[in-house]
Amino acid sequence: MSDEKIYVTRPFLPPLEELLPSLERIWATRDLTNGAAFHREFEQALARYLGVPFVSLFTNATIALVTALQCLRITGEVITTPYSFVATAHSLLWNGVEPVFVDIDPHTLTLDASRVEAAITPRTTAIMPVHVYGRPADVDGLQRIADTYGLKIIYDAAHAFGARFRGRSLADYGDLSVLSFHATKVFNTFEGGAIVSRDAQTKQRIDYLKNFGFADEVTVVAAGINGKMSEFQAALGMLQLDHxxxxxxxxxxxxxxxxxxxxxxxxxxxxxxxxxxxxxxxxxxxxxxxxxxxxxxxxxxxxxxxxxxxxxxxxxxxxxxxxxxxxxxxxxxxxxxxxxxxxxxxxxxxxxxxxxxxxxxxxxxxxxxxx
Structure with missing residues (x-):
């Protein structure tokens, strides 16, 4: 038996020679960040691959979760799952929002929609389910509850890249969905993430928020953060889509x-x-x-x-x-x-x-x- 260690995952990387032309292009332009060519191309390519309306790229999924909550102006309490990575709940604390934990379904391991309604209070403004291990949450049951009570749904879809339900990407559900491109994920850009949104106006607000709130060179419209994906990450992402x-x-x-x-x-x-x-x-x-x-x-x-x-x-x-x-x-x-x-x-x-x-x-x- 081999003595070599086997780890739970090993990041997939494309052949290095495939990346070199992209690096040469970055070196030639000196465009390293701030939504340059690779960034724009990657957003469009991701939207096509996933079959979703709009994609906004981020330096990581945690910042994307924090920004998604900011974008929808979520306050008060948010119902979520205890069975997830800590970033799910941490994003709520970073926004001054109270996480309310609800038990999971024993078959899907996702948020148990049958228990969500009992957890709703006058302070509840949203639901944050997780597509655990890339398996779909109860999208129908959760949406019915959200529609009944006027709540937003932000899906933590960190595990869900490439997974499909009823012919649609799992990122195509809810008001917003957040993807992770961390090194441990099915699809990686070393670090990285994205928010999938439904309309151009929401995408514009997300893009303002991830760039300090700048609307143009002299106008700041929100207390944004630096969440931008670099050109290197975007160039790698373009190659990863091929594989x-x-x-x-x-x-x-x-x-x-x-x-x-x-x-x-x-x-x-x-x-x-x-x-x-x-x-x-x-x-x-x-x-x-x-x-x-x-x-x-x-x-x-x-x-x-x-x-x-x-x-x-x-x-x-x-x-x-x-x-x-x-x-x-x-x-x-x-x-x-x-x-x-x-x-x-x-x-x-x-x-x-x-x-x-x-x-x-x-x-x-x-x-x-x-x-």
Whole structure:
């Protein structure tokens, strides 16, 4: 067995020689930022690829989340999930907004729409669901609630690049959707992110906000921030678009091999397919139940001892961190499903260049623990 470590992900990069002409173009123009040519081309190319109305590029998805809330002037309370990366809730705190945690659906692991209505108060202004592992939240149920109560929906779609539901990109739902192009994601620009918006006026406000609020050289119209994507990131993104479909197919092959290997192991559960959903295979979570001979944490440790670095993602819950756990909605009694899932999950290695022999190392380690 190889001693080489296997990590939960490995960023996909295009061949270096494909990037060199873009670098030469940047060096020739000395245009490094401020919405130059690559930035404009990448926004347009992304909108075409995703089939969405408007895209605004950002230096990272966290700044994009903060700006999305600013754009829609969200105040008061926002209903969100505890089962996500901390940036989801942190973006609310940065805007002086109170996060209200609601439990997750046990099948989709996304915000449980059936519990959202009971959490609405006169101070509620929006819902911030997450398409967890690139799987769709209850877009219909959440939209009905939002329409009934006059709420905005901002989707944290950080995991959802390339995933489709009912023939549409998952980024094409809600008032705004925020994508991540971080190095760990299916589609990366080293760091980066984007906001998908529905109309030209909203895009214009987003673009003002991400550039300090400047409307022109001498006019500032809002208390904006510096959220601009650089030309290097945009140039890399243009190249990544050439490879993304093949990358997702390769991820799918890894997921299919795992599905077959774990189908008959008692105590290891995997996520099933969803009707009208085309996945991007951004993560491969397994859930270690009480029927498995060892605990989740024991299996996690055995994998690490074998040089396999999975991730307990998401554990702990956001609601367990010090800045959140004192809130009434963070009480464990109100989030039973989220706590159970967080205590069972391990995300296994999955990326395009994960070889068959390394996949087998992962499979063998889990099968050995099962005996």
């Amino acid at each position: 993304i479909d093949a990358s997702i197919r390769q991820r799918g092959m890894v997921a299919q091999r795992y599905d077959a290997a774990f189908a008959d192991i008692a105590g290891i559960d995997v996520l099933g397919g969803l009707e009208q959903y085309v996945p991007n295979y951004s993560y491969y979570p397994i859930f270690v139940s009480r029927d498995f001979p060892v605990s989740r944490d024991d299996l996690y440790a055995r994998l690490r001892d074998a040089g396999i670095h999975g991730r307990r993602y998401f554990y702990p819950l956001i609601s367990d961190f010090p800045m959140y756990r004192g809130r009434p909605s963070a009480a464990k009694s109100g989030l039973p499903t989220a706590h159970r899932i967080a205590d069972e999950v391990i995300c296994l290695p999955i990326y395009p260049e994960l070889g068959v022999s390394d996949q087998q190392r992962v499979i063998d380690c889990i099968r050995t623990a099962a005996t």
